[in-house]
Amino acid sequence: MLLLVLLALGGVEALSLEHYRQSCPKAEAAVTAAVKQAMSSDHTVPAALLRLHFHDCFVRSCDASVLLDSTSKSKASEKDGAPNASLHALYVIDNAKRAVESLCPAVVSCADIIALAARDAVSLSGGPSWALPLGRKDGRVSLASDAAASLPAPTARFEQLKQAFNARGLSVKDLVALSGAHTLGSAHCSSFQDRIASPALRPSFAKALRRACPANNTDAAAGWAFDSSTPKAKASFDNGYFRMLQSGRGLLTSDEALLTHPKTRAFVALYAASQDEFFRDFVASMLRMSALNDPAGEVRAHCRRRNSS
Template identity: 45%
Template sequence: MSSQKLIITSFSLVLVVILSCQSVHSQLRVGFYSHSCVFAEFVVKDEVKKAFFANPGVAAGLLRMHFHDCFVRGCDASVLIDSTASNTAEKDSSPNNPSLRGFEVIDNAKARLEAVCKGVVSCADILAFAARDSIELSGGLGYDVPAGRRDGRVSLASEAPTNLPPPTFNLDQLTQIFAAKGLTREEMVTLSGAHTVGRSHCTSFSDRLYNFNGTSSQDPILDPTYAAQLKQQCPQGSTNPNSVVPMNPYSPVLADTGYYIDVQANRGLFTSDHILLSSTATANQVHQYARNPFLWSSQFAAAMVKMGQIKVLTGSAGEIRSNCRVINN
């Protein structure tokens, strides 16, 4: 098949997948705010742009936040709720604190929208729009976001660890946790490509450098040059909670296929990155994406649309929070 035919086929595929995803929840639709708050998506994109130009790393934060929101209770903006004296919320759970960032971008967009469209635009939709805008600003494909989500009223820190995959998961564990959210193994490999942007705390992978399988050695699979570089950035015994490294050292702010190229070369930062090579099917998908950036970009867009519809609240369910950090009284 020629490269031109492959591109056409890939583009046709992503359109079909996105359209089919849009029919999953008939109450979610593209252009949901076209009459009730016509500038909703523009305002969100404007706030994401301002934050991105000040710090390109915020894009990865917003993308990660959307993922962490959808995997716990569905895409209901529960990850945005602040803890109270009587409840520790999702954002303060071990998988989210201190790794999540970008909350102020959502706050700013919400404040502007409340000023012109009071009580109309949900925090859950703002987060979905912001994730899309982050991908596009980072060089990925833009896509239409079906909207109409409403906001949840419950956020429990105890639910995050059991719903969010840790960096130590093997292939079967990853497949199972994605399947529980209605996502296929193929979509898991596709969405793993989000690791092409952003950063990780050293504590998330230091066992691969100094304490692999309970020994004093490093993971023998890691590329030795890459491992040496990581050891310089993450010294053994360091207790600095702010020590971070880029997920993709060569293009950390670009939504490109560098992630898959790194995984092929044994430079996947997490165990859960490297295990994508542990089956023929997933390894073939990694190799395919590494060779064909457009194929990954288009399928990533389709997978994001589908992920953004996990257990959404629509109609009269939930609420439209006036402040994304606090449930309405």
């Protein structure tokens, strides 16, 4: 009923594969080109773009609220929230938006650009690709406090993770499949400090982490790759993360937590054994996560600013 009312008001537009077919047919290709260009000189880009999409979708919805800069009027935007401190490569979204605006001004939302860039980051790293329904709107609200409240912490245990995903209509299967994104990228020492001292950690793994993150560590950039089975510069999107988990080398408490419940442990085993199953379920879960959107937003002209303040 509510949906019908909103439709009557012209407020709801479903996401669609045809959304920009008439209005901006080259939008997808322009985003792909921007991602490719950035990846050619910076191997950390795919991980950053994939994480950006997750952090966008889990706070309010996939509405690019994560991109808004703080202003004198609205201080402390999402980007300034602690969980977003290590987001990076936002320049790739700026570049893509610039390219798309030159093709068709004020048509393509920043939220769609993030979703497309995340999809491309996966496929250009050797992972699966998928047709992505488009037509997301950009939000106008962006609060640092929302980021801290909505994004699960690296110290989260199974019940907290389950609850965070359920709150967005996502299942424990989605939790495991999407955590497979940790096949790319790395975490700073501060994100897994709690793990280093854990007696549950494999001694050789604990030793390696202690070497990377000594107690007197002053290097803020120090960290460890989630899937250290592939060299950092050649990181590929595969099911290596699940094999790492099974061999006792899960980096974060939240990674390890996937082994603590029989249901999630079974999905970890399934994905560790079959990359095809992982890819299939990852795509389905990404589509579910990236469909979260509030259609009452706008299409921003500049991704870092609301159209009017």
